Amino acid sequence: MADDLNKGLEGVLVAESELSSIDGDAGRLIYRGYPIEDLARGASYEEVVYLLWHGHLPDEDELATFTESLNEERTVDEDVLETVKQLADAGEQPMAALRTATSMLSAYEPEGDADPDDFDATLRKGRRITAKIPTVLAAFERYRLGEEPVDPHPDLGLAANFLYMLTGEEPDDLAAETFDQALILHADHGLNASTFTSMVIGSTMADIYSAVTGGISALSGPLHGGANQDVMEVLMEIDESDLDHREWVEQANEEGRRIPGFGHRVYNVKDPRAKILEERSEELAADGEDKWYNYTTTIEQYLSEEQGLAEKGIAPNVDFYSGSVYYQLGIPIDMYTPIFAMSRASGWIAHVVEYQDDNRLIRPLSRYTGPEDQEFVSLEER
Ligand code: CMC
Numbered sequence: 001m002a003d004d005l006n007k008g009l010e011g012v013l014v015a016e017s018e019l020s021s022i023d024g025d026a027g028r029l030i031y032r033g034y035p036i037e038d039l040a041r042g043a044s045y046e047e048v049v050y051l052l053w054h055g056h057l058p059d060e061d062e063l064a065t066f067t068e069s070l071n072e073e074r075t076v077d078e079d080v081l082e083t084v085k086q087l088a089d090a091g092e093q094p095m096a097a098l099r100t101a102t103s104m105l106s107a108y109e110p111e112g113d114a115d116p117d118d119f120d121a122t123l124r125k126g127r128r129i130t131a132k133i134p135t136v137l138a139a140f141e142r143y144r145l146g147e148e149p150v151d152p153h154p155d156l157g158l159a160a161n162f163l164y165m166l167t168g169e170e171p172d173d174l175a176a177e178t179f180d181q182a183l184i185l186h187a188d189h190g191l192n193a194s195t196f197t198s199m200v201i202g203s204t205m206a207d208i209y210s211a212v213t214g215g216i217s218a219l220s221g222p223l224h225g226g227a228n229q230d231v232m233e234v235l236m237e238i239d240e241s242d243l244d245h246r247e248w249v250e251q252a253n254e255e256g257r258r259i260p261g262f263g264h265r266v267y268n269v270k271d272p273r274a275k276i277l278e279e280r281s282e283e284l285a286a287d288g289e290d291k292w293y294n295y296t297t298t299i300e301q302y303l304s305e306e307q308g309l310a311e312k313g314i315a316p317n318v319d320f321y322s323g324s325v326y327y328q329l330g331i332p333i334d335m336y337t338p339i340f341a342m343s344r345a346s347g348w349i350a351h352v353v354e355y356q357d358d359n360r361l362i363r364p365l366s367r368y369t370g371p372e373d374q375e376f377v378s379l380e381e382r
Helices: 036-042 045-054 060-071 078-089 094-108 119-144 158-167 173-186 193-202 208-219 227-240 245-254 272-287 291-306 318-328 333-357
Strands: 020-023 028-031
Touching (some): 028 045, 036 045, 036 173, 036 272, 045 119, 078 119, 094 333, 119 333, 173 272, 173 318, 193 208, 227 291, 227 318, 227 333, 291 318
Antiparallel strands (some): 020 028
């Protein structure tokens, strides 16, 4: 039995996977061997989901069939929408509403009785979850604005359709492409906390709804998916401050504030996803307001170079630039982390199926540091 304690499981190898790989020193990320840059620039989110789930990039027929089968599953049962409305009316946070709704979707799963080791059935369920999450999130936003949900648009891909259901208007090409890229960049990322959570749940041979609901829960925290919202809140704080944005960063640094969107357990250099999103943020800024992009680049330059964080291996992660990109797309700030979940669900599903295919219950150890040999005292005598 191992005596080494690996707090936070840092550096612990627990599974083999063909899905994605990160070279944290080179700043390289691949999905099934394809560089993330090539996928983000050349593929659609649907192609990437197909790649993750089926092991190869689809040809035109495969993509058409897959896209059609996803589009057919976008509608969400009225009962679930009613619950989503109640949650919106009660002022629930969208990430929590998504967690509740995803769990509830299982009640309307037509293959609810399928064996957990029927992986084709699990992938079909995964397809339903992936198709319905955007509908749930957009409906939540509409309800809290006091409006009715917008029906899915049959001719739009998953990314463009989400923006359409959110606003009721078809996005322009730049917005649709940018959002599609953002989904691709977030689809998978090795054994991050939420993926590992889903795998732990999947390793008990629990169903995929449980695994995805668990993934959403793990993703919600500020050390993981919650950081993208925190980044935008920091940028807004800068905007509202009396200080110039450069002075604001200096002061925050002097106060010892940890800036969200910086640092990563695996990357020692700038996250390749952040580089792509930075380009998109710059492009959107050229088209509209440039202050958000300027704030981020100032923070990055100050922390990385003047404060020497780059030398220490603390660099911008994916969340650093996604916030300003989503903001420029007009997406509400508290939807950023749910959007991360909307994309990452495909990765959770892929990892659960891959792991269950050669399953072993995940069951680590903790070192007991409590007292030994306590003498029990009955309740009446305590
Ligand atoms: N700003 C300044 N210093 C930092 C930061 C930061 N954002 N992040 C880490 N450090 C320093 C930290 O102070 C520590 O320094 P020292 O060794 O001198 O005490 C060192 O880096 C290691 O930090 P850690 O917290 O022990 O590292 P970790 O691997 O446990 O945590 C992390 C990784 C992502 C939780 C952390 O970098 C962090 O809190 N970042 C801000 C939140 C964030 O952006 N999260 C999103 C992560 S990427 C997307 C995702 O996976 O969801």
